[in-house]
Amino acid sequence: MMTRIAVYLSGGIADYKAVEVVRNLQKMGHEVRVGMTKNAEAFVGKQTLAALTKHPVLDDLWAEEVIHKISHIELADWSELALVVPATANIIAKLANGIADDAVSTTLLATSSPIMVVPAMNTHMWEKAATQRNLHNLEQDGILVMEPATGRLAEGYSGKGRMPEPDEISSWMADFLNKEDILKGKKIIVTAGGTIEAIDPVRYIGNRSSGKMGIAIAQEAAKCGAEVSLLVGNITAALPTDPHIKIYQTKSAREMLAKLQEIFPQNDGLVMAAAVADYHPKEYVDHKIKKNQASDNLTIELEENPDILKTIAQTKRSDQIVVGFAAETNDLLENAHRKLEKKHADFIVANDVSKNVFGSDEDQVTILSKNRENDVWPLMTKKKVAEKIVQLIADHLTK
Incomplete structure (x- = not known):
């Protein structure tokens, strides 16, 4: 079954993996649109995602081509599922506390469909009490959080915080989409x-x-x-x-x-x-x-x-x-x-x-x-x- 999925990239080295996640979702038959933070664009160009999805990438609420459409509400209402990948400690904190100060966080705050989050960050940031508190708040709000992997980090040492591989993320999402109907109509x-x-x-x-x-x-x-x-x-x-x-x-x-x-x-x-x-x-x-x-x-x-x-x-x-x-x-x-x-x-x-x-x-x-x-x-x-x-x-x- 085709699902309309909004994928949101926040700024981290794992952004290059998010491109493959988008491709996997398309191969699974889903329609995908993308939002990106300005920091994410330091790792992956928005033209790449626009070319893959055949839709403009939402990265600026005030861009001339989108300002007349209330673009963040349009994307929030369009999506049947939202995926934040990679989710940095910063975007997790915003999402947990209702902060809306850029295109991605504002759109997520307006989203009423299920939200799935794939954290990726340095292990020390992951273990910080503030991050764990924010993750707990997300789960209390009904947001699904995927556990990060343990492995070699960009800093050159191993620890927990590495983003799971794209195939694992796609499988996690498929499991959710397949089970979300088991009580449909009940x-x-x-x-x-x-x-x-x-x-x-x-x-x-x-x-x-x-x-x-x-x-x-x-x-x-x-x-x-x-x-x-x-x-x-x-x-x-x-x-x-x-x-x-x-x-x-x-x-x-x-x-x-x-x-x-x-x-x-x-x-x-x-x-x-x-x-x-x-x-x-x-x-x-x-x-x-x-x-x-x-x-x-x-x-x-x-x-x-x-x-x-x-x-x-x-x-x-x-x-x-x-x-x-x-x-x-x-x-x-x-x-x-x-x-x-x-x-x-x-x-x-x-x-x-x-x-x-x-x-x-x-x-x-x-x-x-x-x-x-x-x-x-x-x-x-x-x-x-x-x-x-x-x-x-x-x-x-x-x-």
Whole structure:
């Protein structure tokens, strides 16, 4: 399938490889247009890219031949996919922080289609805390980042930061383009973060969930073509800004259940990644509870929250899928199997949260389902776990 791809070159010695990436994309049947920074033109002439693509190269917002067309918006709207190759530390910083001070950064800021980034820089620049922070922000915003290679750098020594070979980049893009349709036309609900149960206007009962896992799953499902409803409780992770993700704030367990009962019938699947509080205060006090001078103790009576996963899964049609999570600190598989039996979910993702999982970027999970052996996944990033869970959902819905 032909895709309209905008390729953006920033200034680095790896620019000469980007020319081959453009040729590879054309050979794959895609239509390509190019934008370049002025620094990139110190390494590769824009005439070369213009000749290859049969289109003018966007490098100046104020050039006479493009100023009347609002050229950066035109290219941003035209592209179905954007590729930044090579991506220097400078353009990564601009993209991560919304800086638009030249033709390339301005066009990328106006781009609503998926963006893929191929970093290439000196290893010391790659390892810098600021660069890693910016890369983390890109991933939080749903931008795909390809890991640089380790090898000989232009400076004459080896290290991480070398741009991967053009064939590897083309294969990475092909994998993305091939998988982005596996959930096309599907509607998926994902819950994320911890619910909070108010004691008074100041205090609440909650948990340590950051929301990273649920948000990663929502972003991955959207990348794979789904329209996603993301229900978030109390989170510390940044919310995604993907136009295919609709966000609902559902702070308490009862709010989350009410929203799910409203929208689940119109959706194809639910991933219950939220850490739902088991109890809420029986009585809510509408003013701040003051310290009792006559006693050192405060007693709060709790009552059980509704079981969201069980309640929703019981209404599941045969053409829908429900994935639950079992976050345990002991007897992981025994408790997860019990949850699988009682909750009527199709899959349970079991993880041991006694090992600093909350707030971490990594997790190790085991997938449980009826009539199948436990599938133990190795320790990996939550982003990778999300990719595998979304593939699991796609396979199940296809069947």
